[in-house]
Amino acid sequence: MIVVTGAAGFIGSNLVWRLNSLGRDDIIAVDLDPAADVSPNLAPLRIADYLTKDAFRRWLGDDANARSLEAVYHLGACSSTTETRWDYLAENNLGYTQDLCRLCLDADVRFVTASSAATYGDGSAGYDDDHALLGTLRPLNLYGRSKHEFDLWALGEGLLDRIVCLKYFNVYGPNEWHKGDMRSMVCKGFEQIRDTGRVRLFASDRPEFPDGGQRRDFIYVDDAVDLTLWCGANRQANGVFNVGTGLAATWNRLMGAIFAALGREPAIDYVPMPDELKGRYQYHTEARMEKLRAAGCDLPLTALEAAVADYVRNHLVDHSHRGV
Numbered sequence: 097m098i099v100v101t102g103a104a105g106f107i108g109s110n111l112v113w114r115l116n117s118l119g120r121d122d123i124i125a126v127d128l129d130p131a132a133d134v135s136p137n138l139a140p141l142r143i144a145d146y147l148t149k150d151a152f153r154r155w156l157g158d159d160a161n162a163r164s165l166e167a168v169y170h171l172g173a174c175s176s177t178t179e180t181r182w183d184y185l186a187e188n189n190l191g192y193t194q195d196l197c198r199l200c201l202d203a204d205v206r207f208v209t210a211s212s213a214a215t216y217g218d219g220s221a222g223y224d225d226d227h228a229l230l231g232t233l234r235p236l237n238l239y240g241r242s243k244h245e246f247d248l249w250a251l252g253e254g255l256l257d258r259i260v261c262l263k264y265f266n267v268y269g270p271n272e273w274h275k276g277d278m279r280s281m282v283c284k285g286f287e288q289i290r291d292t293g294r295v296r297l298f299a300s301d302r303p304e305f306p307d308g309g310q311r312r313d314f315i316y317v318d319d320a321v322d323l324t325l326w327c328g329a330n331r332q333a334n335g336v337f338n339v340g341t342g343l344a345a346t347w348n349r350l351m352g353a354i355f356a357a358l359g360r361e362p363a364i365d366y367v368p369m370p371d372e373l374k375g376r377y378q379y380h381t382e383a384r385m386e387k388l389r390a391a392g393c394d395l396p397l398t399a400l401e402a403a404v405a406d407y408v409r410n411h412l413v414d415h416s417h418r419g420v
Contacts, residue, residue: 097144097165101126101152101196102172106272107210107264109137110317111169111324113271113418116142126152127172137271140419153195162203167328170196170209176278177214177237189242194249201258208328211247211261211336213313213381214240223313224384225263225338227251236376247336256335260327265340265383269317269403270411270418281347282314282404285354286412289363295354297347299366302379307366308348311380313340316403319395326393333391340383341397353404 098115102108103125112123121142125133126149132138133146147155149172155161156168173189193209200207216223217234230251235241250256268280288295299307323339348364355362369377398406410416 097122097124099124099126099152099156099165099168101149101168101170102210103127103143103146104129104132104135104138105171106137106269106275107267107317107320107324108169108171109141109271110269110321110418111171112138112141112143114318114321114325124152135274136417137274140417149192153192153199156196156199159203162199162205165200165203165205167206167208168196168200169324169328170207173210173242175212175239175275177239179237179239182238182241185238185242186245189239190245190249193246197250197255197259201255206328206331207258208260208262208324209246210243211263212240212243213263213265213338213340213383215244215247215263216240216381218376219378219380222384223338223382225336225387227256227335230336258334260334261336262324262327262339263336263383264320265313265315265338265381267315267317267320267339269407270416271317273415273417280314281350282354282407283412285351286358286408289354289358289360293360294363294365295351296365296367297351298369298373298377300379301369301374305379308351308364309346310377311344311346311382312350312378313342313344313381313383314350314400315340316398316407318403319397322395323388323393326395327388330392333388333393335387337388337391338383338385339388340381340385341400342383342385344380344382345400349400350404353401354408356401357405357408 104127123143124145125143221232268282285295
C-alpha cells in the first residue's frame with residue numbers, strides 16, 4: 097500500500113496517475129477537503145481509499161496501519177508564497193510533516209516529502225543541495241521558511257540518512273488548473289496567448305539581465321514525478337535532493353515554446369517589475385543535480401520545447417485533466 101498526500105493537488109495527482117500507469121491502485125489518497133476524492137484531478141484515477149489530512153495522521157498513528165505501508169509520498173502543504181500566517185504554516189507544513197516523518201520511521205516506512213527551491217531564497221547562497229550548506233540558506237517568504245525549517249529539523253535530528261526531502265524547482269504540467277495565480281507561467285501564458293495573441297512578462301530591473309532574460313529551472317511534472325518515485329524505490333538514496341533539470345532557461349525561451357506549440361510567432365510585451373517584487377524576485381535559478389545523479393539516478397529528462405508542446409497540445413488546449 098502506498099500513501100500520497102496532497103493527492104488532489106498538482107504533483108500529487110500526477111504521482112497517482114503515474115502509479116496507476118504502472119499498475120498500482122493500492123493507493124491511499126490524502127488531502128484537505130472531505131470531497132477531494134471526487135475532485136477533477138482525482139476523479140479519473142484509481143485509488144483504494146481516501147482520507148482527510150487529520151484522519152490520516154490518526155490512521156498512521158496505529159502501528160498496524162503504519163506497518164501495512166510501503167511508502168508515504170508527503171506532497172500536501174500550503175504552497176502559497178504569499179501566505180502570511182506563520183502559526184498556520186508552522187502547524188500545517190512543518191509540525192504535520194514532522195509527525196508523519198516520526199510515525200513512518202517508527203514503522204520502517206519509506207518517507208519522501210516535498211521541500212522546495214523556495215528554500216534557496218534569492219539564490220545568493222547558490223542552489224547546491226549539500227547538507228553542509230543548509231544553514232546558509234535564507235528563504236524570502238514564509239512558505240519557503242516552513243519547508244526550510246523541516247529540512248533543518250531533519251538534519252538536526254540525524255534523520256537525513258533515512259528519509260528524502262525533495263526541493264522542487266519550477267514544475268509545470270497537467271492538473272494545475274486549481275492553483276489560481278500560483279499556476280505555472282506555461283498555463284497562464286497559454287491563456288494570455290489564447291485570449292489576446294500576446295503574452296506579458298516582467299521587464300528586468302537589473303542591467304545584467306535583458307527583458308525576459310531572467311532564467312529559471314523549469315521541469316515538466318512527468319519528470320518530477322519520475323524522480324520522486326525513483327527516490328521512493330531506492331532506499332540507498334537519502335537526504336535532501338534538488339528536483340530540476342540542471343539547465344536554466346529564460347522566460348523568453350519558455351514563452352517561445354508556447355507560441356511554437358500553437359504555431360504562432362512570438363508576441364511578448366514587457367511590463368514593469370512591481371515594486372513589491374523588487375529585491376524579492378528570483379532572477380536565476382538552476383538546480384545542482386550532481387548529488388541525485390551520484391546517488392544512482394540516471395533517468396532522462398524531457399527537453400523544454402517537447403515538454404511544453406505536450407502540455408499545450410494535449411492538455412491546455414482542451415482543458416483536460418490527467419486520467420487513466
